[in-house]
Amino acid sequence: MNLRFDIMIPELFLFGWAIVVLTADLFFIKEKKNALLYMSQFGFLAAAALVIFTPTGPNEVGFGYMFYNDTFASFFKIVILLAGFMAVSSSFEAVQKSIEHKGEFFGLVIMSAVGMMFLVSSTELVSLYVALELSTIPLFILTAFQKRYLKSSEAGLKYLILGALSSALLLYGMSFMYGMTGTTVLLAGSITMLLNSANVHYGLVLSLVLVVAGLGFKLALVPFHMWAPDVYEGAPTPITSYLSVASKAAGLAALTRIVYGFYTVGTAAEYWGILIAILAALAMIIGNFAALLQSNIKRMLAYSSIAQAGYILVGFVAASQLGLSGISIYIFAYLFANMGAFAIVVAVDHKLNSDRIEDYAGMARRSPLIAVCMTIFLLSLAGIPPTAGFIAKYKVFMAAIENGTLFWLVMIAVATTVVSIFYYARVIKEMFITEREVESSESKWILSSPITIAILVGLIGTLIIGIYPEPFLELASTVTQSFVY
Amino acid sequence: MDSSILTILTFLPILGVILIWLTGKENHSMIKIIAWAVTFIDFVLSLYIYFNFDAAESGFQFVYNVPWISHFGIQYAVGIDGISLWLVILTTFLGWLAVWSSWTAVKDRLKGYMVSLLILQTGMLGVFVSMDLFLFYVFWEVMLIPMYFLIGIWGGPRKIYATIKFVLFTMLGSLLMLVAILFIYFKSGGTTFSILELTRFCVTLPVSTQMWLFAAFGLAFAIKVPMFPFHTWLPDAHVQAPTAGSVILAGVLLKMGTYGFLRFCIPMFPQAFEQFIPAISVLAVIGIIYGALVAMVQKDVKSLVAFSSVSHMGFIMLGLTALNMQGMQGSILQMLNHGISTGALFMIVGMIYERRHTRMIAEFGGVFKSMPIWSTFFIIVALSSIGLPFTNGFVGEFLILTGTFGVAPVYAILGATGVILAACYMLWMIKRVLFGELTKDENKNLTDLKLFEKLVLVPFIIMIFWIGIYPSTFLNPMKTSVEKLIGDVTKYVKHTDIENEAEAFIPYNPHEPQTEEHADVRH
Amino acid sequence: MQVELIHFLCLAAILFGIGLYGVLTRRNAIGILMCVELMFNAVNINFISFAKFITPDKIIGQVFAVFVIVIAAAEATVGLAIVILIYRNFKDVFIDKMNIMKW
Numbered sequence A: 001m002n003l004r005f006d007i008m009i010p011e012l013f014l015f016g017w018a019i020v021v022l023t024a025d026l027f028f029i030k031e032k033k034n035a036l037l038y039m040s041q042f043g044f045l046a047a048a049a050l051v052i053f054t055p056t057g058p059n060e061v062g063f064g065y066m067f068y069n070d071t072f073a074s075f076f077k078i079v080i081l082l083a084g085f086m087a088v089s090s091s092f093e094a095v096q097k098s099i100e101h102k103g104e105f106f107g108l109v110i111m112s113a114v115g116m117m118f119l120v121s122s123t124e125l126v127s128l129y130v131a132l133e134l135s136t137i138p139l140f141i142l143t144a145f146q147k148r149y150l151k152s153s154e155a156g157l158k159y160l161i162l163g164a165l166s167s168a169l170l171l172y173g174m175s176f177m178y179g180m181t182g183t184t185v186l187l188a189g190s191i192t193m194l195l196n197s198a199n200v201h202y203g204l205v206l207s208l209v210l211v212v213a214g215l216g217f218k219l220a221l222v223p224f225h226m227w228a229p230d231v232y233e234g235a236p237t238p239i240t241s242y243l244s245v246a247s248k249a250a251g252l253a254a255l256t257r258i259v260y261g262f263y264t265v266g267t268a269a270e271y272w273g274i275l276i277a278i279l280a281a282l283a284m285i286i287g288n289f290a291a292l293l294q295s296n297i298k299r300m301l302a303y304s305s306i307a308q309a310g311y312i313l314v315g316f317v318a319a320s321q322l323g324l325s326g327i328s329i330y331i332f333a334y335l336f337a338n339m340g341a342f343a344i345v346v347a348v349d350h351k352l353n354s355d356r357i358e359d360y361a362g363m364a365r366r367s368p369l370i371a372v373c374m375t376i377f378l379l380s381l382a383g384i385p386p387t388a389g390f391i392a393k394y395k396v397f398m399a400a401i402e403n404g405t406l407f408w409l410v411m412i413a414v415a416t417t418v419v420s421i422f423y424y425a426r427v428i429k430e431m432f433i434t435e436r437e438v439e440s441s442e443s444k445w446i447l448s449s450p451i452t453i454a455i456l457v458g459l460i461g462t463l464i465i466g467i468y469p470e471p472f473l474e475l476a477s478t479v480t481q482s483f484v485y
Numbered sequence B: 001m002d003s004s005i006l007t008i009l010t011f012l013p014i015l016g017v018i019l020i021w022l023t024g025k026e027n028h029s030m031i032k033i034i035a036w037a038v039t040f041i042d043f044v045l046s047l048y049i050y051f052n053f054d055a056a057e058s059g060f061q062f063v064y065n066v067p068w069i070s071h072f073g074i075q076y077a078v079g080i081d082g083i084s085l086w087l088v089i090l091t092t093f094l095g096w097l098a099v100w101s102s103w104t105a106v107k108d109r110l111k112g113y114m115v116s117l118l119i120l121q122t123g124m125l126g127v128f129v130s131m132d133l134f135l136f137y138v139f140w141e142v143m144l145i146p147m148y149f150l151i152g153i154w155g156g157p158r159k160i161y162a163t164i165k166f167v168l169f170t171m172l173g174s175l176l177m178l179v180a181i182l183f184i185y186f187k188s189g190g191t192t193f194s195i196l197e198l199t200r201f202c203v204t205l206p207v208s209t210q211m212w213l214f215a216a217f218g219l220a221f222a223i224k225v226p227m228f229p230f231h232t233w234l235p236d237a238h239v240q241a242p243t244a245g246s247v248i249l250a251g252v253l254l255k256m257g258t259y260g261f262l263r264f265c266i267p268m269f270p271q272a273f274e275q276f277i278p279a280i281s282v283l284a285v286i287g288i289i290y291g292a293l294v295a296m297v298q299k300d301v302k303s304l305v306a307f308s309s310v311s312h313m314g315f316i317m318l319g320l321t322a323l324n325m326q327g328m329q330g331s332i333l334q335m336l337n338h339g340i341s342t343g344a345l346f347m348i349v350g351m352i353y354e355r356r357h358t359r360m361i362a363e364f365g366g367v368f369k370s371m372p373i374w375s376t377f378f379i380i381v382a383l384s385s386i387g388l389p390f391t392n393g394f395v396g397e398f399l400i401l402t403g404t405f406g407v408a409p410v411y412a413i414l415g416a417t418g419v420i421l422a423a424c425y426m427l428w429m430i431k432r433v434l435f436g437e438l439t440k441d442e443n444k445n446l447t448d449l450k451l452f453e454k455l456v457l458v459p460f461i462i463m464i465f466w467i468g469i470y471p472s473t474f475l476n477p478m479k480t481s482v483e484k485l486i487g488d489v490t491k492y493v494k495h496t497d498i499e500n501e502a503e504a505f506i507p508y509n510p511h512e513p514q515t516e517e518h519a520d521v522r523h
Numbered sequence C: 001m002q003v004e005l006i007h008f009l010c011l012a013a014i015l016f017g018i019g020l021y022g023v024l025t026r027r028n029a030i031g032i033l034m035c036v037e038l039m040f041n042a043v044n045i046n047f048i049s050f051a052k053f054i055t056p057d058k059i060i061g062q063v064f065a066v067f068v069i070v071i072a073a074a075e076a077t078v079g080l081a082i083v084i085l086i087y088r089n090f091k092d093v094f095i096d097k098m099n100i101m102k103w
Helices: A005-027 A034-053 A071-090 A092-098 A102-121 A123-145 A150-181 A187-197 A202-219 A228-232 A237-264 A269-292 A298-318 A321-352 A367-383 A388-405 A407-432 A451-467 A470-481 B004-021 B028-051 B082-101 B110-129 B132-143 B145-155 B161-187 B196-204 B209-226 B233-242 B243-268 B270-296 B303-324 B325-356 B372-386 B393-407 B409-434 B452-469 B471-489 B496-505 C005-025 C029-053 C061-090
Strands: B061-069 B075-078
Touching: A005 A034, A005 A102, A005 B132, A034 A071, A034 A092, A034 A102, A034 A451, A071 A092, A071 A150, A071 A321, A071 A470, A071 B209, A092 A321, A102 A123, A102 A237, A102 C029, A123 A150, A123 A237, A150 A202, A150 A237, A150 B082, A150 C005, A150 C061, A187 B196, A187 B372, A202 A237, A202 A269, A202 B004, A228 A237, A228 A298, A237 A298, A237 A321, A237 A388, A269 A298, A269 A407, A269 B452, A298 A388, A298 A407, A321 A388, A321 A451, A321 A470, A367 A388, A367 A407, A367 A451, A388 A407, A388 B145, A388 B161, A407 B145, A407 B161, A451 B075, B004 B028, B004 B075, B004 B110, B028 B082, B028 B110, B028 B145, B061 B132, B075 B082, B075 B110, B075 B132, B082 B110, B082 B196, B082 B243, B082 B325, B082 B452, B082 B471, B082 C005, B110 B145, B110 B243, B110 C029, B132 B145, B132 B270, B132 B409, B145 B243, B145 B303, B145 B393, B161 B196, B161 B209, B161 B233, B196 B243, B209 B243, B209 B270, B233 B243, B233 B303, B243 B270, B243 B303, B243 B325, B243 B471, B270 B303, B270 B471, B270 C061, B303 B325, B303 B393, B303 B409, B325 B372, B325 B393, B325 B452, B325 B471, B372 B452, B393 B452, B452 B471, C005 C029, C029 C061
Parallel strands: none
Antiparallel strands: B061 B075
16 A cells, blocks of 8 residues: 555645634634635645645556546646635625635535545545545535525535435446446556456446436536536525536546546447437537526526536547547636636625626626626637637537547537527626616725635636637646546 | 738737726727727728738738747738738728717717727738638637627617627637638648648548538628628618628628638639539529619618628629639729728718618608708719719629629629619619608708718718729739639639630639749748 | 345345435435435445455455445435425425425
8 A cells, every 4th residue: 555645735735724724713703704715715725836746647646546646637626726716715795794604614615625636636436436525515515504595505405415316326336337347446447448348238338327427417417417507596606606617627527537438448439429429419408508598697607507518528528638638628718717707796696686687787887897807707608719718619629520420519519609609698788788777876896805816817817828828728738648547 | 010010900909999998988089089099090000011012922921920829730820912901901991980980979888889999900900811710710709799799789779689690690600610620620630720721731622521611611701791591680780780880890891701702712612612603603693683672672771771782792702703803803892892882871871860860761851952061972972882983883893794794694694783773772762862852840950061070981982983993003902812813723623614714814824833832921 | 045146236226226216206305315325325235245246355345335334424414404404494394395496
C-alpha cells in the first residue's frame, strides 16, 4: 500500500479548512460572521494554489490506485475550486438575508468541494463511491438550508430521494462490474481490459446501463433530469450555481473515468457510442425546448444547463483526444458563464425579491453594467463569439465532425443551438428592450464587493477565453493527453 | 502603415466605443461628435486604402498576418482585393452617413445606440477584410448582436418579432456554415483556416462533397442576401428597424450574402456552383419579379423599399450566375448601387417619418408643394433605384443583363421585366406621395430639410451621378480581381458556353501553367 | 441443492426490484427512504456474494459493503432530518403534497 499523502495535500488542507470554518463560527459574534465568507474564499483560493503546485503525472498514484493525481484530475479540481469560490462570493447577500447557521453553510460547501476533489481523482470504485457521497450529502443539506422556505425544503427532499435512488442504481451497476472482473480498480486498465476482453454480454450491458443511469442522475442527463429544475429553483441561488457547475463537472469526470475506456477500445465501443449519443441528443432537445417555456430564470438556467450537458456529451461521444479536450474547455467556459449569470441572478433576487424573467425588465436603464455582463454570460452560454462559449462549442463540434459518423448529432446540436438563442435572447430582450417604470428607490444598485468579484471573475474568464483562447486550448490538450484509460 | 491599416480601419470604431463609454450618459452632443468623428476618420482611412490600392494586382493587398490561435492554425489574417475594396468603402461611407442621419432622430438611449452602430461597423469591416475563415465567422456572428439591439431597442412597434426573426434566420444559416467550415478544415488536414489555402484545397474535392458544402455555405449566404424563399425576415427587419439600422441593413448586411457567394461559394466549389447555376438563376429571377410585384401593393413606403431590395438583390445574384466579366462586374457594382440608392431611400423615408410619424402612402399626397427640396432628393434617388440612364442603377443593371444575356437569354429577358416593374412601383409611389392635391392639413405645414439633412443626402447624390456617368472609376480597381476569379472558376467548369464567354472578354488562357500559384499574396 | 452465486444474485435482484418499486410507488417520504435502504442492502448482498464466490482470497467486496452501510446510514440521517423539516413546513410527509414547483 503506497500511502502518498503528499499528492492529496490540497484535499487534506481544504478538509481541515472546512473544520476551521465550522469551528470559527463559534468565535465570531453575529455581526462579524462575514469573516466566515472571506475565510471560505481564502480556503478555495489557497486550495487552488496548492493544486497547481501538487505534482501531477502517471506516477502520482496513491493508496493502491484509489487516488490518482493526473493533469485531468487537477484541471477538474481547479474548475471545482473556482466554482466554489464564485459560489461563496456570490452568496454574500443571500447569506445575510436568509441563511442562519452561516458557519455550517460555508463548512458544508467546502466539504462538498472536498468530496468532488476526491471524486475527480478516484480511479477505484470504492473511493469513487465514497467521494461521490461526500460531495452530494452536503448538497442535500445545503439545498434544504432555508428552513422556513417551503420551496427549499421541497427541493431538498426531491434531491435527497433522487440522489439516493441514483446512488443505489450506481452501486448495483458497480457490484456487477466488480463481480465480472474481481477487481474495483479502474486505473491501469484493470476493469476496462477485463471487460473488453470478454464479449459483450448481458452482465456488461446491465452494469454499464446502471452506472450510466446512476451518474446520469447526478449529471441531470435526460431522461434522468426531472429533479434538476425543481432543485435548482428551490435551493438557495448560490447553491444552485454551485450545483450546476461543480457537481456537473465532478460527475462528468467520474463518468469519464468509468465509461470512457469502454468505448474507446474494444467491442463495446459501438454500443456505448450510440447510447451516449442518444443521451446527448435527448439532453439538447429536451433541455432547450423546455427552457423556452420557463418564466423563472433559475428554472430556465436549469434547463439550459441540462442542454449544456448535452453539448458536453457531444464531445464525449466523439471519443477522441479532441473530444476530451473539448469537454475540458467546455466545462471551463461553462463555469465562468454560468457562475457569472447565477451571481447576477443572486443580485437581482436580493434587490427585487424575484426570479421571474419579466422582472428583469428595464435592467439596462437601471444598472447598464450588470445588464451588459448578463448579456455577455448569456451569449457565452448560447455560444456566440467573441465569448468563451463559442470557442467551447466550436471545439466540441470540431471533435464530432472529426469523428465522421456523428453528422446527425452535429445537426441536432446546431438546430438546438438556434432554439437556445431564442430563450437567451428573451432575457436580453427583457433587460434592454422592455420598458418599465423605474421607482426612484431602486434607481441605483450598489453590489457588495464579494458578488462583484464573482461577476468580474466570470466576465474576465468569459472574454479572455473568447478572445485569446490559445493558452486555454493548450491547457485543455495537455489535460487530456495524460488521461489514461 | 500599409500592413496595419486594415486593422486600424476595422478596430477604430471600437476605440470610438471606448471613448463613448467614458462619456457621460447625458452628454448627447459629445457622444454624437465622437461617433461622427470616428466614422468619418474611418471613411477617410478607407479612401487612403483606395488611393494606395494597386489596381493591376489581382491578389490580396495590405495583407497582415499573425497567428491567433495557433492550436488550430487560426490566424489573424486580413487583406483586401478588388472585390472587397468597394464593399469596405461602402461600409465606411454608409456607416458615417448613418451616424450623421441619426443626429436628431434618436434621443432615447443615444449612448447605447451609437455604441451599437460602431460595434456593427467593426463587425462588417471585419467580414470584408478577413482572410481567415475562422476570423470571418467570428465577425459574421459578432455583427448579429448590435443589429439585434438596433432593431430591438430603437425599432418600430413590432420590433421584437422582427429582431428575433432576423437573429434566428441568420443563426440557422451561419451554424450550418460553421459545420461546413469545420468539415473543410478536417478534410484539408486540419492545419489551416486560411481562405486562400482552403480554396486551393476545396476545388479538388469531388463534386458530390462540393454540392453539400456549397449548400451549407450557400444557405447561410442566401438567407443573408436574401434569396427568394428565405427573404421573409427582410421586410419585417427593415420596416421595424430605425432609419440608420435600415440603411446599414440594406446597404451593407445584405451585401455580405452576395460577398459570401463571391468569396467562398463560387471560388471554393466551382463545380458545385455550376450544378447550382440553374437553381440560383431561377430563384434570382423569381426574387426579381416577386419582390417587384409585392412592392407594388405595399401601403407603407418603407416596406415598399424593403421589397424593392429583394428585387434588386435578385439582380445581383443573377449577375453572379452569368460567370463572365460583365455579369460579375455588374453584380459588384450593383452591390454598391443598391447600398447607395436604397440607403438614401431609407434615409429620405426616415426624414419624412420624423416629421409626420407615419409612412403610409395614403397619408401623403402633394408633399412636393410643402417640401420641394426633400421631394427633389426623393425623385432623384427613386430614379436611380429604377435604373434611369446616367444614374448608377442603370450601369449596374445594364452590365448584369448584358452578361446574363450572353449565357442565358431567357433569364435576362425575365430579369429585364424587373426593371419595368421597378419603374411602375417607384413612379406610382412617387406620384401618390409627392404629387396631386395637398389634401391633408398635416402635410401643409411640413418644414423642409434642415441644412444637415441636405448635407447627409448630398454625398449620395454625388455617388449616384458619379457611378452613372463615369463608372470606370469603380470598375477599374475590381477588374483584375474579377478576371482572376473568373479565370480560376472557369478552369473547373466544363460548361462550354460559359468558358467561351469568359475567354471572349478576358485575356485568359486555361492551358497556361499556373506558376504564380503562391504569388497571389502581396506582403 | 447447493446454494450457488446465482441464488444470491437472484435474491439481490428481487430485493432491488422491490426497493425500486417501492421508491416509485410509495407516497410516504419515510417509506421511500426505507425502500432506498432496501436497494442498498440488495447491493450489499451482491458485493458480499461476489466476494465469496469470485474473489475468495480478497476482502474487497466486504470492504465495499461496509462502506455502503456506513454511507447509507449517513444518508438516512440527513434524509430523516429533511423529512422532519418537511413535516414542520408542510405538516405532512406525503410527497404528493410537495408540488409547489411544477414545470
